[in-house]
Amino acid sequence: MIGVDGGKPARAPSLDALGSCLRKSARIGLIASVALLNLSATDAKGPAQVDQARMLAADSNPGEWMSGGRTFDEQRFSPLKQINDGNVGQLGLAWYADIDTERGMESSPIVVDGVLYNVQPWNIVTAFDAKTGRKLWTYDPQVPLKYGRMACCDIVSRGLAAWKGKIYVAALDGRLIALDAKTGKPVWSTLTVDDTDRSYTITGAPRVYEGKVIIGNGGAEQGVRGYVSAYNAESGKMLWRFFTVPGEPAKGFENKAMEMAAKTWSGQWWKPGGGGTVWDAVAYDPALHLLYVGVGNGSPWAQKFRSPDGGDNLFLASIVALDLDTGQYVWHYQTTPGEQWDYTATQQMILADLTIGGKPRKVLMQAPKNGFFYVLDRKTGELLSAQKFSPINWATGVDMKTGRPIENPAVRYGEVPVLVSPGAGGAHNWNPMAYSPVTRLVYIPVSETYMAYAAATSYDLDKHQGLGTSFSGYDAERKKIAEYADAHTKGWLSAWNPVTQKEVWRVAYPLNGSGGTLATAGNLVFQGTISASMAAYRADNGKKLWEMPAQNVPVAAPITYMVDGEQYVAVNAGWGGGLAHVERSKYTSLFLGKPRLLVYKIGGKAKLPPMPAASRIVPELQAPPKVTGTPEQIAKGEKLYGANCVLCHGVAARGGVKDLRHMSSATHGEFLDIVLGGKRAVNGMASFADTISKDDAEAIHQYVIARANADWEDSGK
Numbered sequence: 001m002i003g004v005d006g007g008k009p010a011r012a013p014s015l016d017a018l019g020s021c022l023r024k025s026a027r028i029g030l031i032a033s034v035a036l037l038n039l040s041a042t043d044a045k046g047p048a049q050v051d052q053a054r055m056l057a058a059d060s061n062p063g064e065w066m067s068g069g070r071t072f073d074e075q076r077f078s079p080l081k082q083i084n085d086g087n088v089g090q091l092g093l094a095w096y097a098d099i100d101t102e103r104g105m106e107s108s109p110i111v112v113d114g115v116l117y118n119v120q121p122w123n124i125v126t127a128f129d130a131k132t133g134r135k136l137w138t139y140d141p142q143v144p145l146k147y148g149r150m151a152c153c154d155i156v157s158r159g160l161a162a163w164k165g166k167i168y169v170a171a172l173d174g175r176l177i178a179l180d181a182k183t184g185k186p187v188w189s190t191l192t193v194d195d196t197d198r199s200y201t202i203t204g205a206p207r208v209y210e211g212k213v214i215i216g217n218g219g220a221e222q223g224v225r226g227y228v229s230a231y232n233a234e235s236g237k238m239l240w241r242f243f244t245v246p247g248e249p250a251k252g253f254e255n256k257a258m259e260m261a262a263k264t265w266s267g268q269w270w271k272p273g274g275g276g277t278v279w280d281a282v283a284y285d286p287a288l289h290l291l292y293v294g295v296g297n298g299s300p301w302a303q304k305f306r307s308p309d310g311g312d313n314l315f316l317a318s319i320v321a322l323d324l325d326t327g328q329y330v331w332h333y334q335t336t337p338g339e340q341w342d343y344t345a346t347q348q349m350i351l352a353d354l355t356i357g358g359k360p361r362k363v364l365m366q367a368p369k370n371g372f373f374y375v376l377d378r379k380t381g382e383l384l385s386a387q388k389f390s391p392i393n394w395a396t397g398v399d400m401k402t403g404r405p406i407e408n409p410a411v412r413y414g415e416v417p418v419l420v421s422p423g424a425g426g427a428h429n430w431n432p433m434a435y436s437p438v439t440r441l442v443y444i445p446v447s448e449t450y451m452a453y454a455a456a457t458s459y460d461l462d463k464h465q466g467l468g469t470s471f472s473g474y475d476a477e478r479k480k481i482a483e484y485a486d487a488h489t490k491g492w493l494s495a496w497n498p499v500t501q502k503e504v505w506r507v508a509y510p511l512n513g514s515g516g517t518l519a520t521a522g523n524l525v526f527q528g529t530i531s532a533s534m535a536a537y538r539a540d541n542g543k544k545l546w547e548m549p550a551q552n553v554p555v556a557a558p559i560t561y562m563v564d565g566e567q568y569v570a571v572n573a574g575w576g577g578g579l580a581h582v583e584r585s586k587y588t589s590l591f592l593g594k595p596r597l598l599v600y601k602i603g604g605k606a607k608l609p610p611m612p613a614a615s616r617i618v619p620e621l622q623a624p625p626k627v628t629g630t631p632e633q634i635a636k637g638e639k640l641y642g643a644n645c646v647l648c649h650g651v652a653a654r655g656g657v658k659d660l661r662h663m664s665s666a667t668h669g670e671f672l673d674i675v676l677g678g679k680r681a682v683n684g685m686a687s688f689a690d691t692i693s694k695d696d697a698e699a700i701h702q703y704v705i706a707r708a709n710a711d712w713e714d715s716g717k
């Protein structure tokens, strides 16, 4: 690894740097000289000349951030140290860009040759001069607004990929689009979903390995069958597809892995699809030639409906290793057999070399939603260790002989709600973690969460709508669980030693929901906080060295890069995503300004405009309109609300992406225009005219008014 804190330009690696690479080994030497060829051709070929050789040599060119986790191993670690534990206190804003959205910003930008590429909700891509913030181009794929309804957890996008002069964006509607990095004009576009009648959506970032673009999708909250696919980066032609759960046996299995997986299912799981979407993390080991994919939750959630006789339900909640060339199954490790709590294993996977029990091991590390930190041998999939990184109750530990969790039988819920920890938001969700090979610690944004799980009385396999769970009834049980959850939910930044499986230090936050992390060789960890600030901590001991108000919550992970000898730290600040969708009402202390891309450097002097006056994220409860609906109408509304609205607007209309108890009188007046007319579709609230009638919508309106009145009375105003 070569530090470039001596003020050398980052656009091309210095000859010194290349020379020392050449001296290291013939293999790296070859790579470096290929990289040099590519770079000298950059001007002729245009920007974003990323390729296999340049990615492999990323550490000799650390001013760039050319891929989601910077390097193939997804460590989100930068060797840059011009900004370090000695001077980070002088960090100031270099430039910023307002982002025109009201939804969450989950993406990390990428930076290649002085250009920063960023993506925002509805997959709108913008290229900036990374030094000045000057906008170079913007591309809007014009995603049809109806897709807002299919995304369970906000219309977010988690990032972009770059390869040989192209920028790749995966759109919410399932398209994979290659853009000319110079102009932002589309070069090719291909539909990656095989059934547009199902709720497939893409929120994850594409990755490119050896000229193959890897992309999965989401949608398991509304009945889909998950898969991951590879496309030729030049032509957009599909190369292979790997399904993560078996299809209908009568139609024949795609491969031996599906045949094996089908033995772990029962009933007619293929009707709802089974789930197992690959909606976020992938990783790649070039030496082993393996692609690692993180597989999501079951669809529907309640196992009794999708696989009535139980079973492990492979490959739900698993890490699966595939041959990059063919997409053939190599090994898997299932974190949560028979998953039914939305315990996805889609969270980031970090590859590293660790010494375990005195032996060097090539490992894969994951801290998925279920609350265990897993260390696997990434060649064989052998479980090396697993420990809880947050208090949880669904399992007491992992049996190292079988690799299976020691499950608490009480959490396999029936119709009576049970308290389960973690809840569906997980002990750690998509917010990326980082690993520093200097401190040998993993920096995890942790949440301690609880949730009431209960099965629905019925589920229609053919309609495959909803989760097969229930969010109403058993009020006394629910109230008790909610009180426990409110009292115990917490968030913190954890520095985790993956060898000893112990926490080394932590920074506690007032609430859960802080952002992804970045580690640097400057002995720093950067993280956006739930207090709407950006902060830097000493990587070795967690001491806070710098914090600056960001006017919004940077839930995404920061990156760092260098242009013309100066190091920058960049982060998207825009609260949103699943947590904001479901638990908004808990964040009464949040006052937020505009979502922005924020870029910092030492001595930066830029200033954000003052916060707008009405910036409270959860408005004060106001006197609601009088209840005019009949009890029958309200009861009908409650049912319809539970079937159509609860996922985004919260249990009992409490919280959610917009708290419907807080609607203004103007919004009450527009209720039908919004729900049936699609008046707020651009903000993610698509029309429901195709599924509910005017009578239905009015019943829901009356139910929401009744809920608002009940809570207004409880509030004693």
Ligand code: HEC
Binding pocket: 102, 148, 149, 150, 151, 152, 641, 644, 645, 646, 647, 648, 649, 657, 658, 659, 660, 662, 663, 664, 667, 671, 674, 675, 680, 683, 684, 685, 686, 688, 692, 700
């Ligand atoms: C997939 C997520 C999703 C689902 C499902 C959903 N909504 Fe929404 N809804 C949103 C979003 C996002 C907004 C915020 C739009 C904005 O900021 O203007 C919203 C806003 C609204 C508003 C405006 C509230 C205000 O105070 O501005 C109403 C009314 C509404 N939704 C009703 C409903 C009803 C009724 C249902 C069920 C039939 C429903 N929504 C289902 C995402 C959803």
